[in-house]
Amino acid sequence: MDSVFSDRxxxxxxxxxxxxxxTTINKDVISFAGGLPNRELFPIAEIKDAASxxxxxxxxxxxxxxxxxxxxxxxxxxVERYRTRAGVKVDVDDILITTGSQQGLxxxxxxxxxxxxxxxxxxxxxxxxxxxxxLYRPVFEPVRLDFSGLDTEAxxxxxxxxxxxxxxxxxxxxxPSGISHTDENRDEVARLLxxxxxxxxEDNPYGELRFSGRETRSYHxxxxxxTILLGxxxxxxxxxxxxxxIAAPRALTEKLVIAKQASDLHTNYFAQRVLYQYLEDxxxxxxxxxxxxxxxRQRDAMIGAIGRHFPEEVRCSNPDGGMFLWxxxxxxxxxxxxxxxxxxxxxxxxxxxxxxxGKTGVNTMRLNxxxxxxxxxxxxxxxxxxxxxxxxxxxx
Amino acid sequence: MDSVFSDRxxxxxxxxxxxxxxTTINKDVISFAGGLPNRELFPIAEIKDAASxxxxxxxxxxxxxxxxxxxxxxxxxxVERYRTRAGVKVDVDDILITTGSQQGLxxxxxxxxxxxxxxxxxxxxxxxxxxxxxLYRPVFEPVRLDFSGLDTEAxxxxxxxxxxxxxxxxxxxxxPSGISHTDENRDEVARLLxxxxxxxxEDNPYGELRFSGRETRSYHxxxxxxTILLGxxxxxxxxxxxxxxIAAPRALTEKLVIAKQASDLHTNYFAQRVLYQYLEDxxxxxxxxxxxxxxxRQRDAMIGAIGRHFPEEVRCSNPDGGMFLWxxxxxxxxxxxxxxxxxxxxxxxxxxxxxxxGKTGVNTMRLNxxxxxxxxxxxxxxxxxxxxxxxxxxxx
Numbered sequence: 045m046d047s048v049f050s051d052r053x054x055x056x057x058x059x060x061x062x063x064x065x066x067t068t069i070n071k072d073v074i075s076f077a078g079g080l081p082n083r084e085l086f087p088i089a090e091i092k093d094a095a096s097x098x099x100x101x102x103x104x105x106x107x108x109x110x111x112x113x114x115x116x117x118x119x120x121x122x123v124e125r126y127r128t129r130a131g132v133k134v135d136v137d138d139i140l141i142t143t144g145s146q147q148g149l150x151x152x153x154x155x156x157x158x159x160x161x162x163x164x165x166x167x168x169x170x171x172x173x174x175x176x177x178x179l180y181r182p183v184f185e186p187v188r189l190d191f192s193g194l195d196t197e198a199x200x201x202x203x204x205x206x207x208x209x210x211x212x213x214x215x216x217x218x219x220p221s222g223i224s225h226t227d228e229n230r231d232e233v234a235r236l237l238x239x240x241x242x243x244x245x246e247d248n249p250y251g252e253l254r255f256s257g258r259e260t261r262s263y264h265x266x267x268x269x270x271t272i273l274l275g276x277x278x279x280x281x282x283x284x285x286x287x288x289x290i291a292a293p294r295a296l297t298e299k300l301v302i303a304k305q306a307s308d309l310h311t312n313y314f315a316q317r318v319l320y321q322y323l324e325d326x327x328x329x330x331x332x333x334x335x336x337x338x339x340x341r342q343r344d345a346m347i348g349a350i351g352r353h354f355p356e357e358v359r360c361s362n363p364d365g366g367m368f369l370w371x372x373x374x375x376x377x378x379x380x381x382x383x384x385x386x387x388x389x390x391x392x393x394x395x396x397x398x399x400x401x402g403k404t405g406v407n408t409m410r411l412n413x414x415x416x417x418x419x420x421x422x423x424x425x426x427x428x429x430x431x432x433x434x435x436x437x438x439x440x
Numbered sequence: 441m442d443s444v445f446s447d448r449x450x451x452x453x454x455x456x457x458x459x460x461x462x463t464t465i466n467k468d469v470i471s472f473a474g475g476l477p478n479r480e481l482f483p484i485a486e487i488k489d490a491a492s493x494x495x496x497x498x499x500x501x502x503x504x505x506x507x508x509x510x511x512x513x514x515x516x517x518x519v520e521r522y523r524t525r526a527g528v529k530v531d532v533d534d535i536l537i538t539t540g541s542q543q544g545l546x547x548x549x550x551x552x553x554x555x556x557x558x559x560x561x562x563x564x565x566x567x568x569x570x571x572x573x574x575l576y577r578p579v580f581e582p583v584r585l586d587f588s589g590l591d592t593e594a595x596x597x598x599x600x601x602x603x604x605x606x607x608x609x610x611x612x613x614x615x616p617s618g619i620s621h622t623d624e625n626r627d628e629v630a631r632l633l634x635x636x637x638x639x640x641x642e643d644n645p646y647g648e649l650r651f652s653g654r655e656t657r658s659y660h661x662x663x664x665x666x667t668i669l670l671g672x673x674x675x676x677x678x679x680x681x682x683x684x685x686i687a688a689p690r691a692l693t694e695k696l697v698i699a700k701q702a703s704d705l706h707t708n709y710f711a712q713r714v715l716y717q718y719l720e721d722x723x724x725x726x727x728x729x730x731x732x733x734x735x736x737r738q739r740d741a742m743i744g745a746i747g748r749h750f751p752e753e754v755r756c757s758n759p760d761g762g763m764f765l766w767x768x769x770x771x772x773x774x775x776x777x778x779x780x781x782x783x784x785x786x787x788x789x790x791x792x793x794x795x796x797x798g799k800t801g802v803n804t805m806r807l808n809x810x811x812x813x814x815x816x817x818x819x820x821x822x823x824x825x826x827x828x829x830x831x832x833x834x835x836x
Contacts, residue, residue, distance in 0.1 A: 049553055049695055050554050052554075091503065092496070104480065108482075108678070143704040146703070157447075158446050209444070241444055284506060285710060309573070313680035314678075
């Protein structure tokens with residue numbers, strides 16, 4: 045039966061993470077493998093009130109088909125938030141509500157990528173982006189990420205090899221690494237891309253979750269015509285609603301709307317209205333502060349535990365926000381092998397492999413701190429530290 | 441800027457209907473142009489109760505990320521409904537919840553269509569399917585629809601020209617025509633397709649809305665390995681939730697899940713839970729009966745008014761269900777020109793053009809009866825009849 049399928053679908057890497065998560069269902073496993081926001085912080089009562097209110101006040105209207113672009117007041121709210129929080133100037137007509145920012149990736153692929161176009165992607169990079177773009181069969185150009193952001197020499201080399209249609213980045217508290225691009229790094233990246241027709245895709249699901257360090261400026265403030273912004277309510281509100289957005293240069297937005305209409309007509313309109321009602325009736329900044337506070341404590345617990353229990357040869361990122369931390373093992377130590385030992389001792393993480401295009405047996409690992417409390421972090425990191433010491437010793 | 445876009449996005453026809461609907465916003469216009477279910481029938485209070493109940497009972501779980509396949513009990517409900525209502529046997533692992541059945545079309549394109557593959561489509565056919573498939577750049581093979589279903593001679597000719605990867609149909613109360621395939625027509629289509637590797641896509645958003653005539657059997661009962669079923673809750677529950685599904689042969693479902701994950705991770709999970717709670721706590725069959733009753737009365741009003749006011753040369757379908765009725769004008773009369781006259785006299789419909797692949801100035805029109813009450817139907821059809829008489833006379 046295989047031959048009936050499209051060529052493109054066979055290019056999509058399987059979600060290795062899904063397979064890993066299956067091994068962590070056992071309740072005795074302390075899991076740093078997840079990628080979920082902490083559900084204890086979801087505003088359940090407020091959502092219930094907002095849902096009741098939109099149904100009482102607007103009735104059938106919120107249950108009917110709606111426009112592809114999305115609910116206008118919600119789009120205006122996004123414009124205003126960009127202006128006041130990030131100094132980013134976008135017009136409401138540049139905002140398209142999407143079914144999660146994952147859909148934004150698919151729409152970018154649909155509207156921009158011809159087969160064999162070159163697409164830059166951070167290495168390590170977000171697996172969901174690799175999957176989404178794979179369907180449009182580009183040539184991936186991995187650009188190494190270091191602790192201060194994109195390796196600009198590698199980027200310059202990639203640009204020399206072939207024009208990049210897009211380059212995909214998560215510049216704030218990246219998934220998987222927790223790394224942020226410094227302002228200096230962004231300046232240099234913008235200097236390289238400004239004169240080109242490359243779109244930099246700034247995917248920013250975690251940007252509001254900064255709990256230390258200095259604010260940085262969006263790529264959009266440096267090169268608005270070359271920047272596509274992706275945003276999401278999944279990490280500051282709830283994920284199950286699947287509400288995100290794209291902000292793009294106008295001519296591109298018009299194409300994105302056509303692609304969106306063909307893809308799912310519009311994003312769940314009831315959910316858009318409930319979200320907007322929530323934003324009207326509640327102080328989302330106070331809510332975000334609660335998330336930051338919790339994640340900060342858990343990051344501190346993890347960094348502290350790593351200092352006490354990991355062998356010195358393992359280097360880690362120290363993220364200023366978000367949900368993830370990155371560990372780099374000595375050369376030659378495979379995180380996949382560490383994972384096998386770890387799962388036998390009831391502690392889990394995600395080995396780095398799925399975050400690379402076409403590499404396996406890498407020496408990196410992702411640790412999630414958003415969903416594990418401080419006491420459990422201590423126990424889990426101590427357990428993992430013991431395993432790492434053995435693995436590093438036997439490799440050394 | 442145009443050259444930066446992908447080739448595929450320029451192939452997507454614009455939604456002409458969107459443009460038409462803009463002209464009908466004027467409150468004096470009697471519009472048969474819409475394609476919406478009647479919002480007066482939405483179960484608002486029941487949805488409010490269901491939303492409160494899932495939040496009270498399950499809390500954060502219904503707000504978290506979830507599985508790509510969709511909520512298992514909802515998928516089981518769909519399996520059970522197929523079994524008891526349609527005699528269709530599918531397994532729960534064959535069901536994938538989609539973000540409306542529009543997403544089902546996109547996923548079929550993603551997993552099956554290589555560029556230049558041949559894709560059959562009813563003519564006239566559903567515009568949203570033409571748009572969705574266009575992104576994957578197939579060669580469309582229009583197959584004429586007549587009052588009893590697909591023109592099987594045209595289908596046989598198309599199959600001789602080249603293998604069809606898919607053929608897309610809405611066999612019950614089609615949009616735009618209201619036409620249903622008879623059982624005899626389905627037998628003959630299945631006889632032609634059974635020995636091939638063509639997938640027949642049976643899109644069935646209106647199937648539950650039968651208000652007269654005899655039940656027919658799904659293509660799936662005739663050729664399960666060649667049939668992909670698309671379903672939707674938009675017409676029997678509410679559209680804004682964007683919940684539909686695909687039921688497909690297992691090997692294809694596995695690919696559809698990969699494509700779905702890359703497209704939007706999963707469909708709004710809160711909405712899936714609210715819908716399922718609604719189904720648990722209410723009698724959806726009683727609700728569907730109310731919709732059928734209302735649409736039947738409005739269809740009867742429209743058929744009656746057409747008999748009184750349309751010129752004899754205009755032939756119309758007499759649908760046994762759904763929301764639309766199709767009118768065929770004498771050869772040489774352009775429905776676009778009728779539309780221009782109609783809108784000046786405050787009555788609207790959708791000219792047939794957007795339902796054809798690459799034809800304009802056709803002599804057909806779509807009339808919607810789900811959203812207009814009986815008295816208004818009488819006034820609107822009388823108005824339209826006057827215009828048609830003039831247009832037919834001047835063409836004759």
